[in-house]
Amino acid sequence: MLESSHLVRGVDHAAFPTFDPAGTVRFYRDVLGFPVVHSICAAGWGPEDHPDFIHFFFDIGNDDRIAFFYYFGLEAADRSVGKGDVYARFDANTPEFFVRSRHLALHVDSEDHLMEYRRRLDASEWPVEMQIQHETIESIYTHDPNGYMVEITRALRPVTPQEDLDANLTIDALVDIVQQPGHTMDDLLLRKAELIVERAERWQETGPVAP
Template identity: 45%
Template sequence: MTASSTPVKNPVPIAGVHHTARPTWKLAETVHFYRDLLGLPLVHAISARGWGPEDHADFLHFFFDSGNGSTIAFFYYIGTTPPDFVAVRDDYRYRASHTAWRVTSREDLLAAREKIEAAGIEIKYQIRHEVIESIYFDDPNGYSLEITWQVRPFGQVDLDDAARTMDAAVALENARGQTPFTKIDQVWSGKAGKLAEEFEQAKTLEEVA
C-alpha cells in the first residue's frame, strides 16, 4: 500500500461543501441569473460595513441554495472596481477554477441542459470524461459552471490508481531540481515502475510461501 493511500486515522470531520464564494461587480445580473434563470432560491444575505483591514470596502455577501445543504455565494464590494487579477480570460488555467453541481442520472443531466438552454443560457459543451459526464456554461461574471453526472461510483481500483498517480507526480515535483517535470508520460513511467516493483515483491512472497 502506498503512503498516500493509507487511511487517515483522524480525518477532518467535515460533512460536505457548505458554499463556494467569489466576488462580483455585476450585482443585478448575478441575482437575475442564479435566482430567476437557474431558479436557485436566494436564502441569505450579509450586509456589512467593512471587515478586518481598515481599507476593506462595505459589502454584501449573498447566498443561493444549490441543493443538498450547499450554497453558492458572492461578495459585492460596494463602491469598488474589479482588479486586473479577476478579469475573465480565455485560458484553460482560468477555467480550472469552477463550480460543479451534481445530478444523479443522465436523464437529470439532459433535463438540466434543456432548462438552461430554454432560459437563454448558452451551453459551451457537453462531454464525458472518465467517470463523469458534464455540461458547461458561464455565469454573467465569466465564471465557469458545470453540472455533472457520475456514471459509476468510485471503487478500490480508483483509490489505488489515484494513490499511485499522485505518488509518482509528487516524486517528480520533488525532483524538479534534478529532472524537469514537463510531460504526463513521466507520471505514467513512474507508475509503471512502481507497479513492476509491487509485482516482483508479490512474486517473491509467493515463492517464499
C-alpha cells in the same frame, strides 16, 4: 418537466489550477487528511497547443471533492501580488486555459436530471457550451453571468477501489517527478510503472490496498 424544481444533490467538486502539485498533495492529503480518490491523465486533450495535464481529486467528506489541474511544461506565474488573495492574480503571460480551469461542479442523480438542466440552460441566456462524457461522469458546462464556469455532472458508474488505487499511484508518481526539469506526461507514466513494480511484492502479501 420533472416534479422537483431543485434536482442538484450538492457540490460534486470545486476545481482549481496548481503550479505546485507536490505542495498541493502535502497540504490536502498529508496535512488535512483528505484522501486521493480519482485522477485523470489527460494526454492530447483539447486543441493542438493545449498541454498534457493531470486532473486529480481529494475526498473532503460528505461525498464532496476538491480537484486540481496540473499542466506539464507550463512555467509558474509570478503570484507575489496575489499572495493570500482567494482569487489569486496571475501575471499577464499566464495562459487563459489555466485561469479558466477554476470551476464549480454540481452533482445530480440521473441522466434525466442532467437533461432537465440542459433544457433549462438552453432556454436561457446561458445555453450549454459543452456536453462531455469523461471516464466516470457525464457533464454539461456553461458560464454564469460573472464569467465563472459552472459544471453540472452525473455519475456514469461507481468509481471502483481499483481506480482509487490507480489515482494514488498516479499522484505519488506526479509528486516524485515534478522536481525534474522539463518533466512530461511520459515521465509520469514511467514513474507510475516503476511504483507498480516496487509495490508488487507487498501487494502479493496484503492485496493492492491504496495507501
